[in-house]
Amino acid sequence: MLAAFRPPREEVTDMSDPRQPDELGDDAVLTPSEQKLAAEERARREAEDDMETALFDGIRAAGSGPVDPVRLTRDDTFSFRCHKGVSCWNACCHGADVTLTPQDIITLARHFWVTPAKFVADYVVPAIHEGSGLPVAKLVMTGRKGEGPCVFMDDETGCMVYDDRPATCRYYPLGLGAVKMKGHDSREDMYFLVKETHCQGHAEELTQSVQTFRAEQGVEPYDLINERWIDILMKMASWRSMGGPMGQDVSKQTKQMFYMVSTDIDAFRRFVFETKFLEIYEIDADMIESIKTNDEALLQLGFDWLRNVMFNEETIGMKPAVLQEAIGKARSGMGAA
DSSP states (O other): OOEEEEEGGGGGGOOSOOHHHHGGGGGSSSSSSGHHHHHHHHHHHHHSSSSEEEEEOOSBBBTTOOOOEEEEEEEEEEEOOTTTSSTTTTTGGBBOOOOEOOOHHHHHHHHHSSOOOHHHHHEEEEETTTTTTOOOEEEESSTTTSSSSSEEEETTTEEETTGOOOOHHHHTTTEEEEETTTTTSEEEEEEEEOOOOOOOGGGSSSSSEEEHHHHHHHHHHHHHHHHHHHHHHHHHHHHOOOOTTGGGGOOOHHHHHHHHHOOHHHHHHHHHHHHHHHHBBBHHHHHHHHHTTOOOHHHHHHHHHHHHHHHOOOSSOBBHHHHHHHHHHOOOOOOOO
16 A cells, blocks of 8 residues: 655644544624624725735646646537546546635545544545645555655556545646635636646547536536635635734634634534534524525535634524623623623
């Protein structure tokens, strides 16, 4: 068996052991000072220029191959075809830089019939997303310095998890990014072409649109689930240009929460059901029943909760009594009671 490469621990932020639900406790509720975020959000929107962040840079690590800088829309076309007969078959799977989305982790855990936590422990190393500064999961590569083949690649048959392969692999040779134009509330996805010198797939006579390629590679269900997660990365990248929410980086605990939701849906489920979470937040009864077993629905709740905690967005509401108590404490603290 090939040895799996993991970067030295000092090179990454250790998010592999986020706090357990009882350790996070009730202090995850917003503090009164965080109400300032609404005003800062308005200022951020007015001050920002065109904002871009790369979500998936393509398979290879930065600097390992040329990237065509021209943006592509879903209607634009490009020439590419990968198959077993191409001379470079599977070369892109060596020394790959694969960021795993929350849906990737859930899907691959199901593939191996293990929990997400077990999958992460065996096949993931934590890293920092360059644009947002938030912790993300990277797929472990084999070889002494991570330059060997993907841990899931077989020399003869190719990808052993092909039907459940990560979104980054599905997108290749496209990179996925997002741009938020000044004055616009929502982001716009953008695509760019990754052209590595060894890749012969670009010489194949198959021209297709970005949209056709996305449909054939099955990325749309992944994008649908991960959309709010991508929004968090995008917004945090924008906040970082102003020093972070309230002019500060988000706390280590908040980053642990983000990594927990992103990589260990079972831990987040325990947090929801074994703490006072449901006593604090107004969650629909049908949703409560659904998230007991539906991981994808629980992910969406997690993303909404994170947006509320990190940016004070009204994506999830407190119960009226809890909100009134918080307002009372805030007024008392300001001497207005």
